[in-house]
Amino acid sequence: xxxxxxxxxxxxxxxxxxGLTTSCWDRKxxxxxxxxxxxxxxxxxxxxxxxxxxxxxxxxxxxAVQAGGKKPSSVMVISAKGKNASEATSRLQQQLxxxxxxxxxGVIVVGEQYAxxxxxxxxxxxxxxxxxxYNSYFVTAYGTTAKEILNASYQLELIPSIGxxxxxxxxxxxxxxxxxxxxxxxxxxxSPITPAVRIVHKGSSKETFMVDRAAAYRANKLAGFMTxxxxxxxxxxxxxxxxxxxxxQAEPADEQFAGIIGAELLNSSSKxxxxxxxxxxxxxxxxxxxxxxxxxxxxxxxxxxxxxDYVEALMSKQVQADFEKMLSHTQKELKSDILGIGExxxxxxPYAWKKIKKDWFDIYPSxxxxxxxxxxxxxxxxxxxPAHLKTSG
Amino acid sequence: xxxxxxxxxxxxxxxxxxxxMTLVMTLSPSLEAxxxxxxxxxxxxxxxxxLVALLATRAAHLYPGQTLIEYSETILGAWLGKxxxxxxxxxxxxxxxxxxxxxxxxxxxxxxxxxPREAVALLMVLLIVYATYAGGIEGIGRCSEFxxxxxxxxxxxxxxxxxxxxxxxxxxxxYADSGMAGIWGGTLAPASYLGHSVEYxxxxxxxxxxxxxxxxxxxxxxxxxxxxxxxxxMTIMTSGVNLSSKAWYPxxxxxxxxxxxxxxxxxDAIPVVIWIASVFVKxxxxxxxxxxxxxxxxxxxxxxxxxxxIAPVIFVFSLFPQNVTEATAHYLLNYWVPVALPVNMIGxxxxxxxxxxxxxxxxxxxxxxE
Numbered sequence: 054x055x056x057x058x059x060x061x062x063x064x065x066x067x068x069x070x071x072g073l074t075t076s077c078w079d080r081k082x083x084x085x086x087x088x089x090x091x092x093x094x095x096x097x098x099x100x101x102x103x104x105x106x107x108x109x110x111x112x113x114x115x116x117a118v119q120a121g122g123k124k125p126s127s128v129m130v131i132s133a134k135g136k137n138a139s140e141a142t143s144r145l146q147q148q149l150x151x152x153x154x155x156x157x158x159g160v161i162v163v164g165e166q167y168a169x170x171x172x173x174x175x176x177x178x179x180x181x182x183x184x185x186x187y188n189s190y191f192v193t194a195y196g197t198t199a200k201e202i203l204n205a206s207y208q209l210e211l212i213p214s215i216g217x218x219x220x221x222x223x224x225x226x227x228x229x230x231x232x233x234x235x236x237x238x239x240x241x242x243x244s245p246i247t248p249a250v251r252i253v254h255k256g257s258s259k260e261t262f263m264v265d266r267a268a269a270y271r272a273n274k275l276a277g278f279m280t281x282x283x284x285x286x287x288x289x290x291x292x293x294x295x296x297x298x299x300x301x302q303a304e305p306a307d308e309q310f311a312g313i314i315g316a317e318l319l320n321s322s323s324k325x326x327x328x329x330x331x332x333x334x335x336x337x338x339x340x341x342x343x344x345x346x347x348x349x350x351x352x353x354x355x356x357x358x359x360x361x362d363y364v365e366a367l368m369s370k371q372v373q374a375d376f377e378k379m380l381s382h383t384q385k386e387l388k389s390d391i392l393g394i395g396e397x398x399x400x401x402x403p404y405a406w407k408k409i410k411k412d413w414f415d416i417y418p419s420x421x422x423x424x425x426x427x428x429x430x431x432x433x434x435x436x437x438x439p440a441h442l443k444t445s446g
Numbered sequence: 447x448x449x450x451x452x453x454x455x456x457x458x459x460x461x462x463x464x465x466x467m468t469l470v471m472t473l474s475p476s477l478e479a480x481x482x483x484x485x486x487x488x489x490x491x492x493x494x495x496x497l498v499a500l501l502a503t504r505a506a507h508l509y510p511g512q513t514l515i516e517y518s519e520t521i522l523g524a525w526l527g528k529x530x531x532x533x534x535x536x537x538x539x540x541x542x543x544x545x546x547x548x549x550x551x552x553x554x555x556x557x558x559x560x561x562p563r564e565a566v567a568l569l570m571v572l573l574i575v576y577a578t579y580a581g582g583i584e585g586i587g588r589c590s591e592f593x594x595x596x597x598x599x600x601x602x603x604x605x606x607x608x609x610x611x612x613x614x615x616x617x618x619x620x621y622a623d624s625g626m627a628g629i630w631g632g633t634l635a636p637a638s639y640l641g642h643s644v645e646y647x648x649x650x651x652x653x654x655x656x657x658x659x660x661x662x663x664x665x666x667x668x669x670x671x672x673x674x675x676x677x678x679x680m681t682i683m684t685s686g687v688n689l690s691s692k693a694w695y696p697x698x699x700x701x702x703x704x705x706x707x708x709x710x711x712x713x714d715a716i717p718v719v720i721w722i723a724s725v726f727v728k729x730x731x732x733x734x735x736x737x738x739x740x741x742x743x744x745x746x747x748x749x750x751x752x753x754x755x756i757a758p759v760i761f762v763f764s765l766f767p768q769n770v771t772e773a774t775a776h777y778l779l780n781y782w783v784p785v786a787l788p789v790n791m792i793g794x795x796x797x798x799x800x801x802x803x804x805x806x807x808x809x810x811x812x813x814x815x816e
Contacts, residue, residue: 066572073569079558156712180689181554187703188711232703233691239688375772400615 058131084111087151090128091214093199095164095177097134102167103176104141105132105200106153127211130204134427138175147368156184159218160189161231162250164198168268168275176238179231187232190221193268193286195249195278205252206260217262221248225296226264229287239272241410242395245270246287249278269389271414276387283379286372289340296322301368304351310439312351314364316344319431325394327401332408334398336422340372345432349439355430356437365428380422388418450654453662455587456613458594459731460643460666462618463764464495466597466724468674468719469641469697471548471774473681476692480632482617483624484687487632492671494633494787495640499667501795502646503660507801510656514647515742529745530794534647537790538736542729542756543763544777549725550764551774556698557718563765571761574730578737579753583652586730593723600720603671604697607704607713611684634783636674641791642728643667650733696702733757735779 093105108129131148135141135355146153160177163172179185194202207213221228227248237245267279267287279287288294297318304312321342327334346355346364354358383389395413400408409416451459473484478486497724509517514534519527550566558566577585624632646663653659681696684703698717705711737756740751767777 064578070569070572073565078561078565172804180693183559187699188705232685235685236689239686396615400618403619 058176086154087149089155089158091160092323093162093203095198096167096170101134103134105203107203111112138178158189160214161189162199162202164194168193171274189231191229191231191234191247192250193247195251237334242399243393246391268386273390276389286379290323294318301371310351315348316346319343325397327398329405338424340426343429343431354438355433368428369426373424390417449584450585451584451652457662457666458590460669461643462590462594462724462727464640464670472635472639473696475635480624480628481687484632486629488675488678491637492631494637495667498641498791499643499663502644505795505799506647506650515653539813542760546764547767567764568632574733575757577730578733597720600716604701608684616686618685624629638782638787644791
């Protein structure tokens with residue numbers, strides 16, 4: 054009698070557990086989801102927020118057999134306006150038969166106008182939404198809107214934003230993920246920086262995007278853009294200098310040679326040291342690198358120690374000058390502490406930092422910075438002087 | 447019928463109880479108070495936890511043939527003893543619904559936003575009732591013997607997989623920003639969670655060699671503290687203190703960041719395994735000691751009947767906290783840290799230990815005279 058009741062009870066419990074573990078309230082079927090591959094944020098002229106989503110179309114992605122025929126579009130790009138992110142997103146949702154799903158979002162683009170106005174209204178949703186990932190890259194549109202970027206075509210990948218994602222992920226640019234951006238934004242002694250993307254060959258069949266600049270922020274406002282040359286120095290600074298090349302005018306050009314020697318970075322590092330004078334920081338930065346020369350369009354024979362020293366000194370001097378130029382641009386004009394000098398003061402002189410951190414943005418532009426570059430040529434390639442150099446006479 | 451657990455099972459039980467919950471629930475308050483020095487807080491918390499373990503094991507070994515319910519009366523007399531027991535029963539009866547609602551909160555926040563709380567809570571209640579009713583402490587011990595290593599492996603995997611995101615500078619500057627006050631502020635929450643070894647008072651009775659349980663309890667506390675310490679350091683270095691101190695569950699956020707070789711990512715499932723396994727062991731142990739303790743206290747002969755009363759009560763109570771703040775922050779800051787930590791974990795074991803020692807000394811003294 055007792056055992057029968059107990060058995061019944063046990064099987065009931067089992068049934069309930071089985072039923073509950075399926076958790077049918079939260080089922081998400083693939084064909085009920087609209088996979089957002091990239092999202093863009095813009096500010097309209099009347100001050101509203103415009104959200105653009107690039108959504109993958111599963112039917113647009115051809116199978117191996119179909120490939121080559123007439124290509125249907127593989128993405129759908131939609132935009133809506135609202136006073137904040139959730140309002141705009143809910144308007145987008147009303148146009149869609151599937152639920153917007155941010156779990157696969159790889160890229161977040163902000164339009165230049167919105168970035169200059171200041172990134173508010175949206176940043177919180179990137180960390181608050183449970184399905185939102187930190188692995189999304191964060192980019193700023195250069196001279197255009199996020200909507201334009203997401204509408205641009207890209208031929209190498211089926212889904213354009215995957216192309217953008219891969220460009221950002223490769224080391225030729227300057228990848229910043231959303232969590233890094235937010236983390237920097239929350240620091241007192243560092244300004245955020247993102248890569249800047251622009252469209253080239255607009256309107257033609259060769260239309261594509263290019264990431265060759267960086268956007269420097271001051272607090273949550275875009276302060277300005279860094280040129281491609283400055284971007285390269287920034288990559289050096291952050292240690293992402295793989296395959297970075299630069300060249301130096303070693304000799305005046307003549308009819309046979311342009312006098313330029315090019316080198317590729319093998320190993321690079323950067324050091325920063327802060328000393329305090331009268332409660333204010335003084336910064337010295339040193340850039341170290343070993344390089345290999347990859348082209349030598351001059352009469353200089355790199356196998357001779359004295360020539361090598363001469364070229365090394367020349368390169369060091371040039372990098373030093375370039376870095377100083379970049380610094381004065383960011384420090385004096387943009388007033389954006391993208392190198393994190395304030396954070397470095399915080400680390401090296403924590404007690405002094407407590408006194409100046411409130412006014413850091415006013416102090417920073419006038420902080421003296423000295424730059425030293427030290428570049429070594431480690432390898433010269435297979436030849437000494439250029440092989441086609443006519444021996445004198 | 448007597449239930450027995452082995453020393454190694456005690457190790458895993460205490461480790462599961464300490465580790466999973468501390469990792470998930472206390473990193474956030476600790477990081478908020480001590481910023482990048484939270485790891486120093488964890489070290490201090492670890493020392494407090496060891497003190498708790500020391501007091502609990504010493505007190506429990508005074509009368510190895512009795513449970514807490516019995517020896518607190520033996521040591522302190524009927525009335526005071528009963529008062530001590532009630533203090534512990536309050537702790538046990540309140541912690542179960544809170545842990546249960548913390549569990550449902552996390553599942554709702556991080557995983558299943560559409561699922562009703564009742565369904566998630568009911569599932570866990572049924573599971574622990576089954577484990578407690580059918581297995582008793584022996585079954586739970588065996589469960590934790592299996593789940594404990596799984597938890598350790600999962601945490602190790604998360605830590606190793608996060609190594610490529612390390613930024614050394616996140617942990618700097620050491621000490622200067624938070625100072626003593628900040629570090630101490632970050633200590634209390636993890637200390638109160640790592641102090642769960644105080645439950646040794648209750649289940650020391652069930653160890654097959656009662657006097658040999660202490661090293662296992664210490665080992666468990668040390669292992670848990672080490673893992674919490676490593677995880678805290680990694681969380682700070684991978685996520686930075688600014689973001690992680692604002693998240694409810696920094697440990698989960700760290701695993702969300704994992705990205706290996708460009709194709710292994712979105713590993714959210716791993717901390718869920720850690721979390722559910724440790725919550726299960728913890729709740730099952732609490733349900734067992736609560737049922738057993740209440741039965742002994744009320745002189746009910748079969749403790750298993752108590753499970754049927756306690757389970758519905760904790761289920762209903764777990765639905766009371768209206769939101770995550772009530773369950774996670776209020777209980778922690780208003781009861782667990784100011785009351786449970788100093789009274790239940792340190793004060794009462796110390797009292798039992800001192801009075802018990804004196805009493806035993808008095809009893810031993812006349813014996814020596816003869």
